[in-house]
Amino acid sequence: MRVFGYLMWFFKQEKKAYLIGIAVLLVVAALQLVPPWLIGGVVDxxxxxxxxxxxxxxxxxxxxxxGVAMYVLRYIWRIMIFGSSVKLARQMRARLYEHFTRMSPxxxxxxxxxxxxxxxxxDLSAIQQTAGVGVLTLVDSLATGLFVVITMAVLIDWQLTLIALIPMPIMALSSNYYGTLLHKRFGAAQEAFSDLNDKSQESISGIKVIKTFGQEKEDIASFRDLSADVVKKNVAVARIDSLFDPTISxxxxxxFFLSIFFGARMVIADDLTIGQMISFTTYLGLLVWPMLAVGWLFNIVERGRAxxxxxEQLLSHSVDIREKTGALETPPSGDIIFAIKRFSFPGDEAVSLENVSFTIKRGDTLGVIGRTGAGKTTILxxxxxxxxxxxxxxxxxGHSIDDYSLKALRKSIGYVPQDHFLFSASIRENIAFTDPTISQEKVEEAARIAQVHEDILGFTEGYKTIVGERGVSLSGGQKQRISIARAILMDPEVLLLDDSLxxxxxxxxxxxxxxxxETREGKTTIITSHRLSAIQHAQQIIVLDNGELVELGTHEELMEKQGWYYEMYVRQQLEELVEQGGQTK
Structure with a gap:
């Protein structure tokens, strides 16, 4: 029952609804005692x-x-208790989603x-069941069981009641044992379901790669193995779950055997009337639900607890990037000073950046060049x-980026990543992602700057074309240019193009x-690239090698040094010449 302690914060929050629901449940439990009493009276x-x-x-x-009263009251407690459990699921889902959005890469x-x-x-569905059906089962089974036992003992015969309750300790011990096993096995079943869920999502997202390499059979076999593991672990849960009903029955x-045997003897001895005996067995029948509910309750609460x-384990992970108290809310603008002595990614001993320092004047373009893994994206x-x-x-x-709120800082930055992510929406919705209400003219203007406007007009639905999940219906170049248009539409103070061309x-x-x-005069742009043609126009170029800054200057200055930049430029010029068939321009 530990899960009810976990959820106490919510029960306090919705105490009015739960108190009304529980009070109504108690009235219903009391009203259930009326029919057996009436039956006994009619028989006598x-x-x-x-x-x-x-x-x-x-x-x-x-x-x-x-009967009418119970009908109305059962409707009320369902609204109060089940309605509250839906609120819990909504609240926890929102809390979890907000947590996801705050987490770092x-x-x-x-x-x-x-x-x-x-x-x-x-998992949230299981928690909702605990706050709804779990609370109902707990209160209803305890109230019904307690009211029935008291009625049997007071109105009929306390000795016969004690005899009927002799087997109950066995049920309590067995239910506790089954509940412990159920908790362990359900946790394993949920982990298996997560693995299967992840496999499904990954396979569907990578279906093109799977088909290209002819791995359909292998992928299906892998899916079947995971699916079989889910079935196996859920069957293990079902085996424990299935023990509750036979044990309780x-x-x-x-x-019933003890009640009828000793009750019949008491009727023969005139210690009980026939009507009382019938009422007693009817009340005993009402105890079947509380007994069965114990098994059901353990099932629900152990699933909910797991x-x-x-x-909670997921929510316990702290946010890595924290804002200062009183952080600046004004989006920054001006020069950028980057001076990193040493940086390693969390959990990685390897140095990603070391002794990298440069200054970007507002309105300038910085080009960042280097081999794969040199640290270009890390700077961004x-x-x-x-x-x-x-x-x-x-x-x-003029301020450390730590002094700004994350919202203010990132409002000044437009980012086009290497991995161009498009939402399963229309082209217009993807470009106007940061401001859905923006005019069509500005959307088209951004598309023209990104040189994708003509491509969009070539689609049957134009800007209303649905791109599919992650832009599956577009070419790599079209996805890149739509991503660039999305960033341009922000008109950011700093535009980051991470190998985006x-x-x-x-x-x-x-x-x-x-x-x-032409369009970004007075605003800063940072471009990382493997192709020197993308950055040779920049006012400043830095060359990275194994996380260190090895060269810095303009295109002309770096060419004069005849270092790594010069060698790469000559090589790329030769490659371009070969591609053109050896003909010079």
Whole structure:
């Protein structure tokens, strides 16, 4: 029952609804005692030949009134208790989703999407069941059981009541044992479901790759293995769950046997009337539900407890990037000073950046070049505060970026990542992501700057074209340019292009960069690239090698040094010449 302690914060929050629901449940439990008492009275009246039409009508009137009252009251407690449980699911889902949005990339690097989805769906459903059906079962079974036992003992015979309750301790011990096993096995079943959920999401997202490499059979086999594991672990849960009803039925049967055996002897000895005996067995029948409910209750609460612990474990992860108290809410603008002595990604001993320092004047373009893994993207991530914990400082507009709120900082930054993510929506909705109410003219203007407007007009639905999940219906170059248009539409103080022109041809690249230079006058742009043609126009270029800054200057200055930049430029010029068939321009 520990899960009810976990949920006490919610019960306090919704105490009015739960108190009304529980109070109504208690009234219903008391009203359930009326029919057996009436049945016993009618039987005794028949046995003593004292039943009249008037008295029978009175009996039937009371029976009808109690039935109608229970009908209305059961509706009320369902609204109060089940309605509150829905609020719990909504509240926890919102809390979990908000937690996801606050987590840093490090959090997602260690967790699978399918597992997070399982927490937000399957686990929350089990918690909702606990706050709804679990509370109902607990209160109703205890109230009904207690009221029935007291009625049997007070109105009929306390000795016969004690005899009927002899098997009950066995039920308590067995239910506690089954509940412990159920908790362990249900936790394992939820983990297996998370694995299956993750496999499904990953396979559907990567279906093109699977088909391209002809791995359909292998992928299906892997899915079947995970599915079989889910079935196996849920069957293990079902085996424990299935023990509750037979055990309880055996105990109930033992209670009936003892009640009838000793009750019959008491009737023969004139210690009980026939009507009382019938009422007693009817009341005993009412005890079947509380007994069965014990098994059901353990099932629900142990599932809820396992799920709640899984969700709380997820929520317990602290936010890596924290804002200062009184952080600046004004979006920054001005020069950027980047001075990092040393930075390593969390949990990684390898140094990602070391002794990297440069200054970007407002309105300038910075080009960042280097081999794969040299640290180009890392610079952008630190500027956006996706990671903290470095030795050094990063300033923007005369203040450390730590002094700004995350919202203010990122409002000044438009980012086009290497992995271009598009939502399963229309092209217009993807471009106007940061401001859905913006005019169509501005959307088209951004698309023209990104050199994708003509491509969009070529689609049957134009800007209303649905791109599919992650932009599956578009080419790599189209996805890149739509992502660039999305960032341009923000008109940010700083535009970050993280190798964002790799999928377009040289002519389109030149057109995009030329238009950006014209339209972003007075605003800063940072471009990382493997192609020198994308950054040679920049006012400043830095060359990274293994996380260190090895060269810095303009294109002309770096060419004069004849270092790594010069060698790479000559190599790329030769490659371009070969691609053109050896013909010079």
């Amino acid at each position: 009246a028949i046995d003593t030949d004292t039943l009249t039409g008037s008295s029978l009508a009175q009996f039937m009137g009371v029976l009808l009134a109690s 490090q959090f997602y690097q260690k967790r699978r999407v399918g597992d997070l989805m399982a927490h937000a769906t399957n 055996l105990i109930v049967g033992a209670s 799920s709640y612990e899984r969700v 991530k630190l500027l956006m505060r996706e990671f903290d914990g470095y030795d050094g400082r990063v300033e923007f507009g 790799s999928a377009v041809d040289a002519k389109t690249e030149e057109a995009i960069l030329s238009t950006l230079k």
